Every structure is written in structure tokens, then in C-alpha cells.
Amino acid sequence: MSDFELLDPSGIPYGSDPSTSEGGPDPLLDGLNPSQSRAVSARGPALLIVAGAGSGKTRVLTHRIAHLIRNREAWPSQILAITFTNKAAAEMRERIDGLLGAASEGMWVSTFHSACVRILRREAERFGYVAGFTIYDSADSRALLKRIIKELDADTYGFTPANAGSKISRLKNELTDADGYAATMNASDPRDRLFVEIFKTYEQELRRANAFDFDDLIGQTVQLFRSHPDVAAVYQRRFRHILVDEYQDTNHAQYSLIRELTRPVQAEQVERLVPPARAGELDAAGRIPAASLTVVGDSDQSIYAFRGADIRNIVEFERDFSGAEVVKLEQNYRSTQNILSAANAVIGNNFDRQEKNLWTAEGDGERIVGFTGYSQHDEARFVAEEVEDLHRAGLAYSDVAVFYRTNSQTRALEELLIRSAIPYRVLGGTKFYERAEIKDAMAYLTSIANPYDPIAWSRLLGAPKRGIGPMAEAHLANFQEEHGLSFHEAMLRSGELAFGPKVLGSIQSLAELLTRAAKMAAGDPEHDQAPAPVGDLLKLILDETEMVEKLRAKRDPQDDARAENLEELVAVAREFDVKQPGAGLLAFLTEVSLVAAADDLDDSSGTVSLMTMHTAKGLEFKAVFITGVEEGLLPHQMSVDEVGGVNEERRLMYVGITRARERLYLTLASTRAVFGDVSVAMPSRFLQEIPEGLIDWRQSPGEVTGRGGTESRALNAPRGGGSGSAGRSRRAVDSNVSFGSGGSGGFSSGSAAVSEPASGNMQSALDKWRERKRAAKATQAAGGGFPNTIMGSVRDNGDLELAPGDRIRHDEYGEGRVSAVTGVGTKRIAHVVFDSVGERKLLVKLAPIEKLA
DNA sequence: GGTCGCTCCGTTTTT
């Protein structure tokens, strides 16, 4: 479409270099160090920029693009820049615009997935798809696989949607299809044969549904290019400069895509190009030369092997692309030397890497702070207090991030952050669009765009409940398949099937709704009617189905939150309509399908960011907490048995450390709750790899595990002296107390395991019951307070009134005096000066406090 | 056909 109209109108050939000979300094090279400058100005067929963490690679990349455009070596529309997240793409576009004015018009800056969707939507008809295809997320894929496995009775062979799905995903990332796998498998193994059956059926079903899964987006684009050289030629010609960020995390499919895009256009394809090629585009042999490729990466930050990333792509780049130049960026502009020294020390233990050392001219900075908690709650409490101290010292909340290895670690952290009235946000985890009610509503939109999609259709039938059960669904599905109809058409003709009057009525009115919505979505060009905004469509669906009202009518307080989520979705749709007027339903669905965890990071939100270390890649914060630095968690137990697993975990640790600019905290707990009961945790081997002088242990592992256990000897920590043991015994008592008293709030997840069985069971059953009741009440009352509300572990002080001067007692901080109360309603915050620990801010409603008479 | 409650399952990281 319009992208192609932006092709160079004046015919300036690729490679001509009209303006570099101008005298005077180049503002785009100004302020760059020699390596950076080389990385911006180097020209040639291929360039590898080895960019250590914080070495200014985004700057180099944006300047390089701006340089190409300003020097008239390329038009914006000839540039394709691939980033890892949509947020990174938006940021890059913004920075280029900042350098050149609105120059990014027509440029493709996007993720692999977004770029491929764009290509596939445009070319879908070429290979039997329709532009309105659905993108299946992993949950959709699993739903489809579940059906297939059941049909083939494959569950008796141990197949599950999850394991079959991940195997298919792995194969697709290797560009292997079902036939390809069948050719290499052990044909005498019935399990293998069955898997091929599953794989084949899955592919058929996807095609029938006019849907692609995540991996298809890349893989099918590669297939498209390979089977249609004329289509490939269009893109090979168009993109003269291809730049790929985070190249160390590309998988084979992505690598192949880049390979296809950087092939020269052969003479016989050149003839077929529209518009025809100009003389300036061609080389002596009548071909259009290959695009120039720039990749940026750092093999030390490769952390996605589990999803097929192949580190060899970057390691063997020079061999792969002949004539490649390599530029190394080693000077770091982000972190203090202490942080870098720790990072270097850790990553230095990976023997299979190219030697590289980050350094900075900025000085040592503060020492790294270490802390070992008695439990994960204790650890979380430290984090919350320390965040508050940093904030008091003038650091904005948004400059602070808390990292962890697994998403399940958020619970304890959230609990303590809520109590401390620290605003926070969790990136990733159970994402907004993965919530059941959101998927329900989205199913309507998906089905409107693609009425052949069985997953979306099947989902919307039962949401909300309307009397159409599995029986009716099966009949309709059979009918639709027999007659080759869309699901909507099948429903409109449901009168031809033997349904009872009630069911028939439900089906008919649902069919009418969908038909009406589909008409609105399509618009009517003849009557000058534009496609309806997405927000209107969604509102229509929600109004007609009464989804929100039905949720509100339920007693369960969680349903209120669900209703609010739906309203939030309407707001998201409206925002989309404003930001991209006329973009349409399809664009909205695409955007929603491809949001990444890091995409909702909002720098102006004024909140602390919680995320996994994987999500943290590419980001930076003034202060970083890495939590759960324990054996079994970091490195994760699962990775220890895998070949190269620990090395990848070490790179993950390296990524985490190098996100920090000024302050780094490494925290762990000596015990961690796994499932229900408590197990002992050992400090991570990575801690030993950091020179001891770099860490200032506020509480070392030795002080906590005590008694000269093997753990403490393994560490570089100072020997825990007298003060540690006093603290330990006091806390030990605390935690026992809170176990016994179910009503006191706090950490009841503790260890009931050791107490006598009979009373222990009764006690825990009672605790559970009380806990549930209180949680329900708390969430009911706390509505609208914080974006993240944890269920089941929040206490509620009801309408506790506090005024300056009041004395209170806190479960952990002891007694103190209220100095001020700010905020209103559920967000009332008490500022309390404690006798022992000084000033703290507490959320009146949720803090474990009581007023003293 | 829907709802409730029980049991059993399971936890790495994600576009």
C-alpha cells in the first residue's frame, strides 16, 4: 500500500554517497567514541556490532539509520529495523524522528512478528489464506491441540496439549514441518507416528480456521519467500538496509528470514518487478544487489535458547556473511564500575565465550548491597524498606525495578509493597489479555474478523452462558463443516437443525448480533459508511450480551474485578481508535496479539517495576533488586540438568546485573515455600563468583543459616557475629506466633508441618477458612485502590481511624507514633515514626497495625 | 444443561 509509494522517486542509487564529502564535523557522529563512530559510518554488505551491555547500542543504531537518511544513501522506506519488543521499536522511531524531524515515515521499525504479519496480511491470498487471518496465541494453540489429542486418543500415549505444543513450536522454529519430521523420525515408534498425526492435523486445522500460530508468522513468511521468488523480490528490492537488534536471540526461522531478505534479486525476477527497476538499482549482471545487513548483539546476553535462539547465529556471523566487518563496543555508559566488575566476574565463568570486558570512566560508585532474609517474606520486607529509603533519598519510584527468576515470586513482593504503600506494577505474568473475561470479549471481535475461526467461536458460545452447550456446539460445527459455511452462516441457518425452541432462540439472536457487528466492522463504502471504531464494536457486544452486568450481579468479589477489566478493555479499544483512527478491527487484533510484556512499561507511571529477568532485557534502572539469588532458583533447578543450562542462567544473571545504573541489590532467602511446605535454600553459586569486596552484606547468608553450616563456608561473607543470632531468635519466635494466630494477618503460609498432626490439621483448616473470608471482604472493600490486588493474603483494618499523635503497634516494626495521615478512602496513608526503625509510610487499610489506647 | 464442589495436578524463562 502506501509504503510502496514512498520508494525513492528521484532514483538515487543505493551506495551513492553524495554528501559525506561535505566539510565540517558530522553532528550525527559528534559525541560518539571511536568505536561507536565507526559503527555508525561503516558501509559494506554486512556489519556486526558487538555491543556489550550499556555500551550505547540504541544510540549507535538510531544514529546509523539517521546517518543513512541524512546522507541520502537511503530513503526511510528502504529501511527495515527489527527490534525485540514493540516498545523498543516505538522508542527507536521516536529517537530517529528526534534526530531528523519526522523522517521515520515509511520506515519499517518493528518486531520480527509484527513485520511478518504485515507481509502475510498483504500476501495472504497468494497461498490460500485470507487477510483477516487470526493469530493464535499459545492458549489458543493449546485449545486446538487439546481437541486434536482427544480425537486421536493420543493422551493415552502421554501427549498433552502443552508437550505436543512445545515440540511443534520447537520444530517450527527449525522450519521443520510435519512431513519433514516424518522423514527423520523413527517410523517404528508408534509414539512418533502418532505425533506426526497430531502435527499434521494441527496444521490442517489451522489452515481451515484461517489462523496462524506465533511460530507460523515467521516460518510461513520464510516459506512464502522461498516458494514465491517474485514476492520475495518485492521485499528484497525494497529493503536496502536491514538492521537487527538483539541478534544473539534470533532462532533459525528468524535467521532464515533475514537470509531471504538479504539475497540479491536475480535478473529474471527483476523483469517482473512493478514498478520496473531503474538502471541505477542494478549491478553489472542486471541484478539488484543484496541489501546491506547490520546486526547488533552480545552473545553474553543470549537468554532465549529455550525458545530456539541459536547463539551460533551471532558467533558465526562473519563466516556467514562474507565481507562482514565487526565493531566492538566495550565502553559502558550505564553502570558504575562496581556493578560492571560484578557482571564481568560472573560472566567470566562462562568458558565458551569470546573475551570481553566492560569498563566505565565514571568511577566505582556505591558497593553492591547483599541481604539474606529468613523467608521470602523477610526478603520482600527488606526490598520494600530499601525501596522506601531510596525514595526518601530522592529517587523516583519509576527508577527502581525488582527482578526475579520466576513469575511466582511476585506474590510475596506484592504483599509487602502493598502494605508499605509503595506504588508498583507487575510487567508480564498473568497478562491482561490472558484473563478469561478478556479472552471472552476478544473472542467476539476475533470471530467478527474471521468467522471461520473455531476457537474464537467456541469460546464466545459459552460466554456468557446462554444455554448453548457442547451438544448444540457439536451439531453446529458439523453443519458448518458439511456445508462449507462460516460459523456465522451456520448459526443463521440453525433452523434447519433439530434444536429446541429455547436453544434455537439463543443461537439465532447470537447470530444476529454477530452479523450486525460484522457489518458495522466492514462499513459500507457504497453508502459512504466508514468501518465502525473498535470501541463501538466492543461496546455493542458487551451491551447486547450483558457480560458486564452479569458479572456485577454475582456475589464473588473477584467478578467485580473482572467487570472492571472489561471496562478497561473498552478504554483500551477507544484509545486505539483515537491513536490510529480508521485503522480498523484487524489492526487492533494484530496489535493485541503481539504485545510483549515489556511493552506496557510506562516510564511516567511513577511506579516501581516488577518483572522477570527475561523481561528486563534491554531496559535499565537507577536501582535494581535481584531477588531469590539461590541455588535452584537462579540458576533454576530445571536448567541445572540441561546441557549449557547453567551457562544460560549465568548470562541471565549477567543481564540482570547490567540493568543497574547506580545501585544494585542482591537478595535471597534462607528458606522458601515450595507448594505448601518450607524448604531450605542455599545461596546461589553466582554470589561466590562476585569478588567479596564488592558486596556489602547487610545480612549475609552465614548470619542467617548460622551454626557454621556448609553454606556459610562456601561464601565470601563475613562470619556472622553476635548480633545476628539475637535477631534470628527474635524472628523465629515471630514467625511461630503468626502461624498460631490465624486472625492476626501476616504470614500464615508458614510451617504447620512440624506440629502435632491432629490439632495442626484443625488449626490449618480453620486458618484457611478465616483467611478466605477475610480476603473476600478485603477485596470487596478495597475496590479501585491499587492496580494489583492480591487475593487471599491481604488483611483489612476496616475503618480504622488514625490521627497525628496516635500510638500504634506494627507486627514487625513495633510501636510508633503517627505523624501525619494523607490520602483518602482506601488509599489513606499513615506516616509513622517508629521507636526502633524510624519513619515508615503505611497503608492504613492493609498494614498489620493496631491502634493503642 | 448449569452449578457446585471435589480432587488432582503442577511451577522456567516468552514473541
Place this chain on the structure above:
DNA sequence: CGGAGCGACC
């Protein structure tokens, strides 16, 4: 401890 899935009841 939490969620999903299934079986038994209404």
C-alpha cells in the same frame, strides 16, 4: 496454595 478439570447433583 492455586487453578483446572471432572463428576455428581439441581
